[in-house]
Amino acid sequence: MSKPATPVAPPLKDELDIVIPTIRNLDFLEMWRPFFQPYHLIIVQDGDPTKTINVPEGFDYELYNRNDINRILGPKASCISFKDSACRCFGFLVSKKKYIFTIDDDCFLESEFGLGSVICMSVNCRDEFSLFAGRGGAGVSFGDLGVNGPREYAKKKFFVYVAKDPSGKEINALAQHIQNLLTPSTPFFFNTLYDPYRDGADFVRGYPFSMREGAPTAVSHGLWLNIPDYDAPTQLVKPLERNTRYVDAVLTIPKGTLFPMCGMNLAFDRELIGPAMYFGLMGDGQPIGRYDDMWAGWCTKVITDHLGLGVKTGLPYIWHSKASNPFVNLKKEYKGIYWQEDIIPFFQSVTLPKESTTVQKCYIELSKMVKEKLGPIDPYFTKLADAMVTWIDAWEEINSPAQSAPAADAKKDGPSSKKK
Amino acid sequence: METIFSRFHLIIVQDPDLKGELKIPEGFNLNLYTKSDIDKVVGSSSNAISFSGYSCRYFGYLMSRKKYIISIDDDCIPAKNSNGEPIDAISQHIINLTTPATPFFFNTLYDPFCEGADFVRGYPFSLRSGVECGLSCGLWLNLADYDAPTESLKPDLKNSRYVDAVLTVPARTMLPVSGINISFNNELVGPALLPAFRLAKEGKVRWETVEDIWTGMCVKVVCDHLRLGVESGLPYVWRQERGNAVESLKKEWEGVKLMEDVVPFFQSVRLSESAVTAEDCVVEIASSVKEHLGPLNPTFAHSAETMVEWIKLWKRVRAN
Numbered sequence: 001m002s003k004p005a006t007p008v009a010p011p012l013k014d015e016l017d018i019v020i021p022t023i024r025n026l027d028f029l030e031m032w033r034p035f036f037q038p039y040h041l042i043i044v045q046d047g048d049p050t051k052t053i054n055v056p057e058g059f060d061y062e063l064y065n066r067n068d069i070n071r072i073l074g075p076k077a078s079c080i081s082f083k084d085s086a087c088r089c090f091g092f093l094v095s096k097k098k099y100i101f102t103i104d105d106d107c108f109l110e111s112e113f114g115l116g117s118v119i120c121m122s123v124n125c126r127d128e129f130s131l132f133a134g135r136g137g138a139g140v141s142f143g144d145l146g147v148n149g150p151r152e153y154a155k156k157k158f159f160v161y162v163a164k165d166p167s168g169k170e171i172n173a174l175a176q177h178i179q180n181l182l183t184p185s186t187p188f189f190f191n192t193l194y195d196p197y198r199d200g201a202d203f204v205r206g207y208p209f210s211m212r213e214g215a216p217t218a219v220s221h222g223l224w225l226n227i228p229d230y231d232a233p234t235q236l237v238k239p240l241e242r243n244t245r246y247v248d249a250v251l252t253i254p255k256g257t258l259f260p261m262c263g264m265n266l267a268f269d270r271e272l273i274g275p276a277m278y279f280g281l282m283g284d285g286q287p288i289g290r291y292d293d294m295w296a297g298w299c300t301k302v303i304t305d306h307l308g309l310g311v312k313t314g315l316p317y318i319w320h321s322k323a324s325n326p327f328v329n330l331k332k333e334y335k336g337i338y339w340q341e342d343i344i345p346f347f348q349s350v351t352l353p354k355e356s357t358t359v360q361k362c363y364i365e366l367s368k369m370v371k372e373k374l375g376p377i378d379p380y381f382t383k384l385a386d387a388m389v390t391w392i393d394a395w396e397e398i399n400s401p402a403q404s405a406p407a408a409d410a411k412k413d414g415p416s417s418k419k420k
Numbered sequence: 421m422e423t424i425f426s427r428f429h430l431i432i433v434q435d436p437d438l439k440g441e442l443k444i445p446e447g448f449n450l451n452l453y454t455k456s457d458i459d460k461v462v463g464s465s466s467n468a469i470s471f472s473g474y475s476c477r478y479f480g481y482l483m484s485r486k487k488y489i490i491s492i493d494d495d496c497i498p499a500k501n502s503n504g505e506p507i508d509a510i511s512q513h514i515i516n517l518t519t520p521a522t523p524f525f526f527n528t529l530y531d532p533f534c535e536g537a538d539f540v541r542g543y544p545f546s547l548r549s550g551v552e553c554g555l556s557c558g559l560w561l562n563l564a565d566y567d568a569p570t571e572s573l574k575p576d577l578k579n580s581r582y583v584d585a586v587l588t589v590p591a592r593t594m595l596p597v598s599g600i601n602i603s604f605n606n607e608l609v610g611p612a613l614l615p616a617f618r619l620a621k622e623g624k625v626r627w628e629t630v631e632d633i634w635t636g637m638c639v640k641v642v643c644d645h646l647r648l649g650v651e652s653g654l655p656y657v658w659r660q661e662r663g664n665a666v667e668s669l670k671k672e673w674e675g676v677k678l679m680e681d682v683v684p685f686f687q688s689v690r691l692s693e694s695a696v697t698a699e700d701c702v703v704e705i706a707s708s709v710k711e712h713l714g715p716l717n718p719t720f721a722h723s724a725e726t727m728v729e730w731i732k733l734w735k736r737v738r739a740n
Contacts, residue, residue, distance in 0.1 A: 189683060190595035192557060192652050193564060193579070200581055202574065205567040205626065206596025206633035208679045221528065228529060231541040238538065243529065245536055247585040254593035259526035260542025294542040313528055337545065344525065344544050 010038035011178045016099040018174075019091035023047040023083075028105050029056050035172050039101075042091040044069075047083055055419070062415035064090060076397070079390040084283025086292030088263065089391075092270065092277050093398050094415075100274075101177055101267040106322040107224070176250075176316035177220045177267035184214025185252040185310020195250040195312065214252075218273040218309040219300060222265035223247075224320040229262045231290075231337065232330035239326070250314040255305045258347055261297020265318045268300075272309055274399075275359040276300040278391040280384060287380050288339070289332030295384075298347045303362045306352045339377060346373050360392050367392075424498060424508050428490075431480040433458075437472045453479060461737065468729040473622060474599060474629055475615035481606065482737055488517055489610075490603040493626070496657040499561045501582070512655035513556050513603035516586055520550025521649020523591040530585040530653070554609040554648035555639050558601035559583075560659040565598040567676060568627040571665035586653040591644050594687050597636020600626065601657045604639070605648075611698040611734045612642045616726040619674050620719065625663035630675035630682075634723065637686040642701040645691045678717065685713055699731050706731075 018039050020026070023046045029036060033056070041061035045053050049065035069090055070077045080090050085104065092100055183197035189211050196203045196212075203212055228243040253259050268277060276299050279292035304311055350369060356362040371385035429449050434442055436455035444450070458471050458479050471479045477491055490513050498506035519533040524547050532539045532548075539548050564579035571577075589595050604613060617634030643650050689708050695701045706727035713720035 189687075190589055190593050190652075192559065192595060192598065194583060200577070200579065202564075202566060202570050202577060204596055205565050205570075205598065206630055206636075206679060207567075208683045209569075209676065210680055211683070223528065228538070229541050230538060231543075234538055234541075241536065241538065243536065245584055247530060247583055248581055249583040249585060253526055254590050256592055257526050257590035259528060260540050262528070262541070290541065297542075313526075333541075340542070340544050341546055344547075 012099055013038050015097050016101060017042050017095040017097040019088055019100055019102040020105060021046055021085040021088035022053060022105045026055050031108050035174050042095055044087050044091045046087045062418040064415045068416045073394055076390050076394040079387040081282045082284040084289055086279035086282040089277055089279040092274060093395060098271050099181060100270050101174055104264045107264055108319040108321055173316035173318050180220035180250055180312045181217050181267060181269055185217045185312055186214045187252050187255040187310045190254055215308050215310040216272060217312055218269050218304050219311040220267040221261055221313040222316045224264060225317045227320040227323045232326045232333050235326035250312050253311045253313055258298055258301055261293050263293030273300055273359055275363055275392060275395045276303045281387050288335045290329060291336040299366055302347055302350050303359055306362055342377055363392055424510055431484055433476040433480040435472055435476045468726050469615060470618055473624060475631060478615040481613050484606060487607050489606045492657060493600045495660045495662050499656040499658040507655055509655035509657050516556035516651045517553050517603055517605055521553040521588040521651055522550045523588050523649045526590055530587045551647050551649050553651055554605050554643040555650045556603045557597050557652040558655045560600060561656045563659040563661055565600055568665045568668040571627060572669050586651050589650045589652050594637055594640055596633045599632030608648055609639055609642055609698050611731060612639045612702055614727060614730045616723045625668060627665060628668050638705055641686055641689055641705060642698050645701055681713060681716055702727055702731050
């Protein structure tokens, strides 16, 4: 669908935070600059807090490292993972905005040129184009490379598909997520033409009119071109497989159906579902990794189904550039792979009590069920259930009405660095 | 259509209300059934079951002895892909029917069995072999399958979006199945493709009927119960203009109104463990229709009777 490359007024500029977990660097932000610069960023620095993460000039951000997390949450900091991108949920906790968009630091803008042709490019990158190439280094100009600019460089050097339509259509992933969140979902009955609220589509014959108002959308789950989000066994068997299929659809995942939620390209309405977006205990000192977003997704879906909210999946696509090491992934995931055989039936059978009318209440109920039903599988789940409660406590503390008063101890609760 | 259809056996059923002789192009391997054939086979059941209009195709399903059946409305032609080549809808339907479906957990990369895709991280391994596909629902470019109110309100709304995906509609999720472009496994679900839901003033264009929506939901309930899959998405066909939606709207509101009761009913119907074939399932659904929907409208009561008659007819024809 057609969107202006630089929108006149960035939608939801003052109502949306972009949360990025990082352990390396934020060079990828350069690529996103025209789309992200109007928004406030919350950067959660994982790993060694003494390392300085360089944020490119001109972004409005707050950055939290492990020391900040410990300082702000005190003993409750135990629920925030260390050495895992699950730490991103700390950013969700401290945000003051209604909407969140979260993305990994190895994901890039994807642009569509014509039907089915995809080219990844940077709209506004500087002459140090090698940055965009993912190689680091500086000082190379386009003239040196024998091209006119970034588009031509990208076409010549990298990307598999060449633009078919020279006028091109750029898809702003953030704008698409916002569109997804601001239009209703349709979880109660499947529409065969996918999202009926998109331009050029509608409800099909047979769709009851009483269901056409839909449900409020809580989550917008985007997808990835190039490196697909496969688990380690699949990566090992198919190391060369790339996702090249651009499926031009947004659809609501029906009520009662679970799905694997990937945190790489995700947006949600924090007011509607925020407390459910806890990414669990992963990484350092934990028996499992790479199941953080999965856990958050299963909890979230059960709660959105209970509260009559919707979850969308499909567009927008981002370009996932880095394949992680499948052997490292296997070590992190292997427990998850056989635990999920019990976890999935557990979530499929969860029924929340009618009295659970808020996300927090639902989540506490869920934590009790996790302890009771999954605890016997491994002590990890008992720890996780406790962490779920700690998370809700932290959420209530950070997001209680008293916190919004400006007289609160700014130094105690603030980030280690910010820029405006 | 010739290059696509001519490799297969065609069953053509002439609408019993359509007078005169059909002109059929040369070169096809086919069986043609007319009103007299229908009367001969159906005999005394003909009072309950009507094969007129769009429902004449169900007679064709009854007569077929093949494993897979594909049915496309006669106002559809092959759509073209982005290279301008005609899309072979038959091949795609066959692929859908012969590769496993995944109704128990949603795969965010859609059909994991197609080239270049797979199950994503977080998809349970025990569910990765999938189940057999019972029904494949295709889509339409140009004139999408909208109801009369939508079509009247947006007469210029043309579907030009080609969504390159097939996905399994999850278990216990209901959908409006359009009879315009479908295929199914006749051995597994054949009896559930039935002509049972006629509107009082049912007409000759799709937006004056909802018979396929009813049938589709029966098939979905059967598939969910028998642990079979229902897929939706590719292939697309190109559907041509026909009829006037505003005229239809003046004639017929009933279908739209009845959906308000139909959908919640099918979402809640549950079958017993002893229903192990599609025939058993249909009979149970019919009994539930009679009990829960019958009192609301005579159309429903009549549908329940028709469904029972249909199964009797199905068994009789199969026995011969």
